[in-house]
Amino acid sequence: MDRLFTVPAATAALTAALVLSPLTPARGDAALSPRHGTAPVAATAESEAKTTEAPPFARVYLALRGCTSCSHCRSTIRGMVKGSAGEGETRVDGDRVEVRYATPRAVPLGDVVRTLAENRLHDLSLVDVLFEARGTLATQPDGSARFTLWDTGQVFRLAVAPHVERPLDGRPVRVTAVVGGWREKGDLRLEAKEIKAGV
């Protein structure tokens, strides 16, 4: 009889540990888990950049809300994004999707974002989008910034707030920008969160 109580109790304890461990942020990972509703995608990207080796040429992060944990939802989400990401590598991690472009190439940012923004799955909505890439900046006559992806010639209009440190035009930079405008029809908008020189 003791054994019947011992083994299930151990099983229950380990089960509880396993269930609870995703809810406890690991060290250094406090901002990494959007599923707990506390970390914006921008903080996620910054935290990951600090703990990784050289980042890829470009990345798109998409934060989702809804059913993202079951295998069928993940499979569908992965397939939808893959179909629009061109040669990007797609990964689904909980309620976050990452599309990575390891080497310089044009990024179908609009296609990737609209695929999830306009999906008809019953319980899935796009919450936040972050775009990160290498390129150069150029100031336009009207004062706005133009961000050209390295080696591709692909150009994005970029809004840069006064508090964002901005290297000189023409220098290699790595831009992390929040992508907006996908809730409405029309062009997407990029707003710089961080501009790093020489990355």
Added chain:
Amino acid sequence: MPRTTPIRRVVATALLAALVLLHPVSNARAASPDDESRRLEIHGYGEIHYNNPEGGTMNRQALAMVDVHRLVLGWEYEFTPSLRLEAEVDYEHAAGEIELEEAYIEYDLGATTSLRVGGLIMPIGPLNEFHEPPNYHSVERPYVETYVIPTTWQEVGVGLAGHGANGALGYRAYLVSGLDAAGLDPVKGIREARQHGSEATAEDLAVVGRLEYAARGGVSFGASGYYGGADQGDPALGDVTVGILEADLRLRRGALDLHALAAGVDVSGPVPVTFTPGIGRSMYGLLGEVAFDLLHGRERGRHDRRLWVFGRVERFDTTAKMEATASQRTPEAERTVLTGGLAYHPIQPVAFKADFEHWEDGAEQQLNRFNLGVAFQF
């Protein structure tokens, strides 16, 4: 389902220990977006119930019961961005019963099509694949999708899964091991004929598939089919085949959630199925549900609260048609269930539920049941 032996409990404990030990390491590695080849993601769901009286009986004198009905732990291991393992283990009734829900390799043939090989959840009905408890409003799973479509149902096989139209269209088509007709039951239907991929006889195979489409305006349609042999080469059973057709419709618009489903099962063969008296040659199930979110529109942000009030009517009969020579009918197999209650989601993946069931059967028995439950998904 037989209770687990002590050996199986030890194995289950060891498996959990391995997952716990590996999980922080794997998560740390997976936290690096530049980790190209290894990625372990863990997910799961569970539900705890109070039933008064206990479920599965029409005995009004049955006692109340509480149950850790299920805790399911699943993982996805990404060998490469196009090749992954999907698996889920179901610990039912406080780990008194352990069942493998799925264990398959998925290989992306392209952006929209994948090959799946292994223990596959049958694409029959909307609930069998999407059976996580926050996805339905009631404490217990709908009974049409318990007794007519035997959720959760998985078999070993191979097939394709894919989607189109930006996720609006989805399909799964598999070749799997068939049912075992020796498990057919007048009241439980084909539920006990499932083999679960556990040393399953594969003399008879079956084909199964589902097509679903999400139209604009929150309307979605689905249709499923299954056909295969079920005698598994047992000469005592004769030549038995099982066919299933199912169709469902759902409307989600604003605070409204409407759901309807019809399913039919046919057990046939060139010789009468007389190995067990009272087995239904045909079974059917009908379901209609309406739900309304009382908090719709009041909460905005990442974790919308929801308070669903719902009502559901189900009518199903697992002996709708029997052999003309059958000497024993089973009036209890014809059942009508009315369910109504509330489901509160403080966040979408967690639900606190309370509902009331009214049962009537063909034997003129009636029973009322009160249920409470908490459900979660992560």
